[in-house]
Amino acid sequence: MMQDEDRSRATEGRWLLIKLATWCGALMLLGWAAWGAAWMVANLRVSLDMPPPSETSDTLPSRIAPPEPVAAPAPYMSDEGRAITNPSWLQAPEPAFPRAALRKGVETGAVSLECQADAQGRISACEIVDETPPGAGFGAETVRAAMKARIRPRLIDGEPAASQVAFTVRYRLE
Incomplete structure (x- = not known):
């Protein structure tokens, strides 16, 4: 036992x-x-694909010619036709590589955004213009990062003014 x-x-x-x-x-x-x-x-490396800042102007004309000067800034996506396409970043967006893209095995992506910038340079009301590849999480991550970014605001008659800003963020897994 x-x-x-x-x-x-x-x-x-x-x-x-x-x-x-x-x-x-x-x-x-x-x-x-x-x-x-x-x-x-x-x-992981994420790069902002933006042209170098212009020494002569903070804005470039978009596809539509601007009308005569208006007293108040036009609302978002109006036909005012001027968007900052080469923003001078006070705090650049710092997006992370999306986990959804990692899970899908995606190694590169790009997102083009058009956003509203207020007179203090805060970014808001972002719209995804183009996302490649769609559904990999690049768009949502870029919008999240853009909302934390700040630009040097456009000056109208020497005063900061609200404006549109358009830029592209490219992702590459290294």
């Missing part, structure tokens, strides 16, 4: 060691996976 109890305890002890070793191995694998994911995220 005593031998059966000893065998039972020994068998139970072996099973505990096997379970412990299995859990330790699983935790090591998870640690390696987490380190690999952290390394991958740390080595």
Whole structure:
């Protein structure tokens, strides 16, 4: 009877060691996976594809010619026709590479936005003009990052004024 109890305890002890070793191995694998994911995220590169700032003007005419000067700034997407296409960033957007794109194996993407900038340079009311590839999360991430960005506002008669801003963000996994 005593031998059966000893065998039972020994068998139970072996099973505990096997379970412990299995859990330790699983935790090591998870640690390696987490380190690999952290390394991958740390080595992601996102670039803003914007022309260099113009030395002569903060704005460039868009597709529509502007009308005669108006006292108040026109509402968003009006036919005023002037959008800042080469913004001078006080705080540039810093988007992260979307997890959805990583899950889908997408390594590059681009998003073109048109946003409203107030007289203090805060970005709001962003509209995605183009997103490549669609559905990989690039558009939502770019809008999220743009809402935290600030530009040097356009000056009208020496005073800061609200305006439209248009820019493209390109993503590349390195």
